[in-house]
Amino acid sequence: MMEFSESEFLIETEVPEDELIISRTDLSGKITYANETFCEISGYSQSEIIGEPHSIVRHPDMPCATFEDLWSTIKSQKQWKGIVKNIRKDKGFYWVEALVSGVYKNGELVEYKSLRTPISYETKLKYQRLYDKMRNEKNERVRKVIYS
Numbered sequence: 001m002m003e004f005s006e007s008e009f010l011i012e013t014e015v016p017e018d019e020l021i022i023s024r025t026d027l028s029g030k031i032t033y034a035n036e037t038f039c040e041i042s043g044y045s046q047s048e049i050i051g052e053p054h055s056i057v058r059h060p061d062m063p064c065a066t067f068e069d070l071w072s073t074i075k076s077q078k079q080w081k082g083i084v085k086n087i088r089k090d091k092g093f094y095w096v097e098a099l100v101s102g103v104y105k106n107g108e109l110v111e112y113k114s115l116r117t118p119i120s121y122e123t124k125l126k127y128q129r130l131y132d133k134m135r136n137e138k139n140e141r142v143r144k145v146i147y148s
């Protein structure tokens with residue numbers, strides 16, 4: 001259970017149109033590389049993020065099913081495309097469309113990579129509603145709002 005106060009969620013970081021947020025992970029999902037844009041948008045430095053599980057940026061609004069789908073897709077060596085809300089180090093958030101796929105060396109799967117681009121306001125609204133509905137249906141209220 002993650003506990004946050006409501007006010008910590010209010011600040012959105014806009015993802016620039018002309019830059020890609022890139023990261024790579026090992027086969028277990030630990031971050032092996034993050035580009036400068038990833039660091040700027042997430043608020044972490046490279047040394048803070050390398051070696052950490054990618055769930056370090058997991059926002060509590062994201063339903064588990066989305067990541068189950070991501071992992072089953074990439075483990076079957078297919079490319080996964082989806083809309084993700086991530087949490088920053090300072091508890092702000094940013095929305096992206098992510099394209100996650102394998103990195104191959106001599107035909108062997110060695111890592112995974114993700115390329116992320118911005119989405120429209122309408123898409124953010126649509127997915128916020130969808131993910132709220134998905135979490136509610138599965139009683140996944142991982143987000144606990146504390147009024148203070």
Ligand SMILES: Cc1cc2nc3c(=O)[nH]c(=O)nc-3n(C[C@H](O)[C@H](O)[C@H](O)COP(=O)(O)O)c2cc1C
Pocket residue numbers: 023024025029053054055056057058059062067070084086098100101112113114
């Ligand atoms: C290459 C790659 C990139 C990922 N990017 C993200 C991401 O940006 N945000 C996120 O919450 N999870 C991302 N994940 C999924 C996480 O590994 C993790 O499954 C997810 O955060 C849910 O956490 P959990 O598996 O501990 O429940 C990524 C996974 C891979 C392989």
